Amino acid sequence: MKQIVLIVILAAVAAAVPLFVGESPYFMGIMISVLMMAALSSAWNLLGGYAGQYSFGHAAYFGAGAYTTMILISLFNLNPILCIVAGMVVACIIALITGSIVFRLRGHYFALASIAVAEIVRLSVLNFEFTGGAQGILLSDVSLWGLDLNSKNPFYYGMLLVLVITLAITAQLRKSKTGFYLQAIREDQDAAASLGINLAFYKNKALLISAVLTSVLGSLYGVYIRFIDTSAVLDLKLSIEIILTAIIGGVGTLWGPVVGALLLVPLAEMLRSNYLGDVLVNAGLVSETSAFGLFLKENLAHAHVLVYGIITVLCILYLPKGILGLFRRVK
Amino acid sequence: MIQHLLHISHVSKHFGGNVAVSDVSFSVDEKQIFGLIGPNGAGKTTLFNCITGFFPATYGDVIFDNKKINSLRPDEVCHLGMVRTWQRVKPLGNLTVLENVMVGAFCITNSIREAEAIAQENLQSVGLTEYVGKSAGSLPIGLKKKLELARVLATHPKMLLLDEICGGLNYTETGSILDIIRSVREKGATIVFIEHDMKAVTSICDRIVVLNSGVKLAEGTPEEITNNPDVIAAYLGGGHHA
Numbered sequence: 058m059k060q061i062v063l064i065v066i067l068a069a070v071a072a073a074v075p076l077f078v079g080e081s082p083y084f085m086g087i088m089i090s091v092l093m094m095a096a097l098s099s100a101w102n103l104l105g106g107y108a109g110q111y112s113f114g115h116a117a118y119f120g121a122g123a124y125t126t127m128i129l130i131s132l133f134n135l136n137p138i139l140c141i142v143a144g145m146v147v148a149c150i151i152a153l154i155t156g157s158i159v160f161r162l163r164g165h166y167f168a169l170a171s172i173a174v175a176e177i178v179r180l181s182v183l184n185f186e187f188t189g190g191a192q193g194i195l196l197s198d199v200s201l202w203g204l205d206l207n208s209k210n211p212f213y214y215g216m217l218l219v220l221v222i223t224l225a226i227t228a229q230l231r232k233s234k235t236g237f238y239l240q241a242i243r244e245d246q247d248a249a250a251s252l253g254i255n256l257a258f259y260k261n262k263a264l265l266i267s268a269v270l271t272s273v274l275g276s277l278y279g280v281y282i283r284f285i286d287t288s289a290v291l292d293l294k295l296s297i298e299i300i301l302t303a304i305i306g307g308v309g310t311l312w313g314p315v316v317g318a319l320l321l322v323p324l325a326e327m328l329r330s331n332y333l334g335d336v337l338v339n340a341g342l343v344s345e346t347s348a349f350g351l352f353l354k355e356n357l358a359h360a361h362v363l364v365y366g367i368i369t370v371l372c373i374l375y376l377p378k379g380i381l382g383l384f385r386r387v388k
Numbered sequence: 389m390i391q392h393l394l395h396i397s398h399v400s401k402h403f404g405g406n407v408a409v410s411d412v413s414f415s416v417d418e419k420q421i422f423g424l425i426g427p428n429g430a431g432k433t434t435l436f437n438c439i440t441g442f443f444p445a446t447y448g449d450v451i452f453d454n455k456k457i458n459s460l461r462p463d464e465v466c467h468l469g470m471v472r473t474w475q476r477v478k479p480l481g482n483l484t485v486l487e488n489v490m491v492g493a494f495c496i497t498n499s500i501r502e503a504e505a506i507a508q509e510n511l512q513s514v515g516l517t518e519y520v521g522k523s524a525g526s527l528p529i530g531l532k533k534k535l536e537l538a539r540v541l542a543t544h545p546k547m548l549l550l551d552e553i554c555g556g557l558n559y560t561e562t563g564s565i566l567d568i569i570r571s572v573r574e575k576g577a578t579i580v581f582i583e584h585d586m587k588a589v590t591s592i593c594d595r596i597v598v599l600n601s602g603v604k605l606a607e608g609t610p611e612e613i614t615n616n617p618d619v620i621a622a623y624l625g626g627g628h629h630a
Contacts, residue, residue: 234494241491244480253466253495
């Protein structure tokens with residue numbers, strides 16, 4: 058109950074943010090990315106953090122939502138809400154097929170198989186004609202209930218809503234039989250089975266909830282950017298980013314993915330836009346023409362993936378339970 | 389097979405060419421404490437795995453409560469009222485002691501509140517009440533064994549299969565586990581247990597089966613077993629001259 062109140066309060070605070078920064082599309086863009094990554098990572102956390110089933114293929118569900126929505130809008134100009142529902146159905150189907158095959162495997166094999174399924178989805182989309190193949194899908198116009206879909210606000214609130222729903226489901230789950238069962242599966246599958254837990258059923262349940270939430274975010278993303286291709290929504294890189302956000306924030310905690318996204322998304326953006334180099338140069342600490350200045354300007358912006366990787370390694374070495382793990386009661 | 393709660397009929401388990409259990413049959417009656425003993429590698433744990441659905445038997449039938457359970461999954465077997473513990477304890481390490489037992493209790497209830505009540509009750513019966521908030525992984529081995537016992541008791545089983553529940557425990561700890569087992573039987577459950585500690589087995593069991601190299605060597609009351617020359621030979625070596 059306490060957690061639900063906290064979720065509502067923080068959601069209200071987040072909902073007020075656009076009122077103050079409404080004029081800055083750049084900032085809003087970053088905030089939308091933060092909310093989306095927080096929600097994606099929270100949805101992954103239901104399966105990875107609570108049931109302990111590390112999926113490396115969540116891009117498949119994100120892509121399922123994005124592609125289904127974009128195809129239906131561009132071909133039939135369907136109401137985007139219906140398209141989101143259709144995306145959920147497609148994600149369900151992929152999840153059920155994946156789960157029924159892959160959950161027979163344990164441990165590392167599940168992680169590997171989830172990559173394989175995601176790659177199958179990616180390669181299929183790349184080679185079908187109705188999915189736009191390598192060119193992707195571009196949406197020229199989309200409308201819903203007279204909302205201004207050229208503004209970022211509807212997407213900000215959309216992402217926020219999905220994040221709140223995901224967090225509420227997570228908080229509720231932790232207080233339910235299913236939540237106990239998922240954690241039992243994470244801790245020891247044999248013990249769980251011997252205590253009457255149907256492993257495949259509960260793993261599939263977690264995967265299904267996780268996949269459906271992920272697909273909604275994919276749908277929102279597609280309509281928001283209005284252009285998708287396989288490298289944007291079905292790439293292994295996306296799956297890994299989702300996992301890293303959860304790991305750095307704190308796997309198996311309610312707020313870990315949110316903390317991870319608040320930290321990593323702006324950081325990635327700063328590195329990408331060479332914010333650090335600009336600050337140092339502007340402060341007069343580094344000359345723009347010096348070797349170090351040139352290095353910052355020329356290389357650091359391209360090295361954001363490297364920096365990201367270093368942070369991940371440091372986190373794994375020194376904060377194995379994530380940032381929130383630091384605050385967890387040690388019993 | 390009328391009043392037998394568990395009936396093992398000609399069960400064999402092969403792993404490739406290796407025969408771990410060969411043509412073993414016996415029956416366990418309701419409210420019995422039934423011992424399964426034998427030297428290391430005799431096939432006792434494998435037989436438990438066949439009975440509880442972890443590996444299906446290669447040949448033979450397992451009949452529990454008049455139902456054939458050969459091809460059921462472990463969770464289905466548990467829901468029929470047969471639950472096991474593990475020789476190497478399997479605590480849900482990052483959950484608390486209370487949460488561990490609640491997981492067991494969810495076998496018979498969907499409500500958090502009821503599960504917690506059942507868990508508290510069973511923790512009390514094994515004497516772990518003061519540890520409820522501790523993480524299960526941090527308990528010493530003796531208490532982990534008791535935790536396993538509380539967790540299976542919370543499923544309200546008809547039959548418990550205990551795999552070396554006294555293994556690695558000292559004299560006092562063994563005694564307190566045996567007391568718990570007796571009181572569980574008083575409440576109407578049936579117990580099959582694997583044990584190495586002959587003193588523990590003979591003091592508590594109504595009937596004993598001895599396995600050796602996957603084959604049933606003897607069956608009988610504790611007195612019959614302790615006086616059986618084949619059993620003595622199997623335990624002390626020698627005896628069998630080809």
